[in-house]
Amino acid sequence: MTDIKVFITTSEASCGECGEDLGRRAWITLVEDKGALCLSCADLDHLVFLPSGDAALTRRSRKHSTLAAVVLKWSPARKRYERQGLLVEAEALERAEQECLADSEARARRRERDAVRRAELDRQYVKQFAERVRQLYPRCPLGREVAVAEHACFKYSGRVGRSAAAKNLDEQAIQLAIIAHVRHTETPYDALLASDYDRGDARAQVEGAVARVLAQWQAPE
Ligand SMILES: [Zn+2]
Numbered sequence: 499m500t501d502i503k504v505f506i507t508t509s510e511a512s513c514g515e516c517g518e519d520l521g522r523r524a525w526i527t528l529v530e531d532k533g534a535l536c537l538s539c540a541d542l543d544h545l546v547f548l549p550s551g552d553a554a555l556t557r558r559s560r561k562h563s564t565l566a567a568v569v570l571k572w573s574p575a576r577k578r579y580e581r582q583g584l585l586v587e588a589e590a591l592e593r594a595e596q597e598c599l600a601d602s603e604a605r606a607r608r609r610e611r612d613a614v615r616r617a618e619l620d621r622q623y624v625k626q627f628a629e630r631v632r633q634l635y636p637r638c639p640l641g642r643e644v645a646v647a648e649h650a651c652f653k654y655s656g657r658v659g660r661s662a663a664a665k666n667l668d669e670q671a672i673q674l675a676i677i678a679h680v681r682h683t684e685t686p687y688d689a690l691l692a693s694d695y696d697r698g699d700a701r702a703q704v705e706g707a708v709a710r711v712l713a714q715w716q717a718p719e
Pocket of ligand 1: 513514515516517518535536537538539540
């Protein structure tokens with residue numbers, strides 16, 4: 499890979515070969531003996547400029563380009579040459595753009611597949627969780643087991659890995675989920691919180707009611 503350097507001049511420049519006055523901010527290469535050369539004389543004027551910024555596009559363009567040049571500009575503030583981008587063959591840039599596009603499409607498709615998979619895992623999790631609730635609380639009103647499971651699923655989603663959440667189907671997790679559900683739906687707990695009750699006090703206040711409801715739901719039919 500040829501690593502030609504092209505400089506953007508800061509002062510007046512003229513081409514050492516064709517003699518053309520290039521003015522300021524000309525794009526030149528430096529050649530031994532001749533000094534500055536215009537891109538036309540350096541046979542680089544067929545290349546297209548790709549500004550820095552897109553790492554993948556740059557890497558791929560460079561890979562596909564037989565001839566490439568790094569474009570550098572002097573930074574007076576930093577006192578060093580700074581990379582502005584790359585000169586590459588038009589076909590190389592086009593090919594690189596197509597690859598990047600294909601990549602982003604592949605990524606989009608992957609995201610879609612992941613979303614479907616997550617939804618499926620959620621569905622399975624809710625189903626299993628609901629079944630366990632129904633087993634442990636056979637007399638809980640119809641549909642409540644799904645409400646509890648969906649809430650638990652929502653609570654765990656994003657926070658812990660789905661596999662970890664799935665393992666959480668133990669009795670204690672079910673217990674906590676159903677206590678929270680009963681507290682909110684079968685007792686004045688939310689109303690207490692709304693009227694500025696301390697959480698601990700509110701929980702203590704409804705503890706008995708929660709236990710009574712759970713005992714009813716737990717009783718074998
Ligand atoms: Zn020239």
